[in-house]
Amino acid sequence: MGTVTEYLENVTGPNRPALERIVGIARELAPDAEEGTSYGMPALLVDGKGLVSVLETKKHLALYPFSGQILPEMSEELGGYSWSPGTLRFSVDNPVPDSLVRRILETRLAAIRK
Template sequence: MGAVTDYLAGIKAPNRQVLERIVAIARELAPGVEEGTSYGMPALLLDGKGFVSVLETKKHLALYPFSGQILGRLADELDGFSWSPGTLRFSAENPVPDELVRRILELRLAEIGA
C-alpha cells in the first residue's frame, strides 16, 4: 500500500469511487507513478515531482495538479466547477468528466517532462 491507496481506503462511497477514477486515469497515463506525499497531501509522484492529488474536504472533492498554470489554460472547459489556479473543486454528484481529467493530467505530464 501507499499514501494514496491508504488515504482512499478511508473515504466512503460515492466520493471514494470518484476519486479512485481520477487516480486510475493518472496511473493509465503515467504507469511509472509512485505513491507519496507532496505539500503534505497524499499524491502520485512522477520523477519525484507531484503529479496529482485528490482529496475529500468537508464541502467538496478536490483535484490538485501541482501547477498554477494548467487550470487557467483550461478555464473555458471548467464551467460548472469551482476552481483556483491550483485546485479544481467538484462533487460526486458533479464529477470531473474523464476527458477533462485526461487533459489536465496530460498537461501536467508535459510540464514534468519539460
C-alpha cells in the same frame, strides 16, 4: 496523511469511487508514477514531482494538479466547477469528465517531463 492507496482506503461512501476514478486515469497515463506526498497531501509522483492529488473535504472533492498554470489555461472548460489556479473542486453529482481529467493530467505530465 499516508500514501494515495492508504488515503483512499479511508474514504467512504460514493466519494471513494469518484476519487479512485481520477487516480485510475493518472495511473493509466503514468504507469511509472509512485505514491508519496507533495505539499503534505497523498499524491502520485513522477520523477519526484507531484502529478496529482485528490482529496475529500467537508464541502467538496478536489483535484490538485500541482501547477498554478494548467487550470487557468482551461478556464473555458471549467465553467461548471469552482476552481482556483491550483485546485479543481467537484462532487459526485458534478464529476469532472474523464476527457478533462486526461487533459489536465497530460498537461501536467508534459510539464514534469520537460
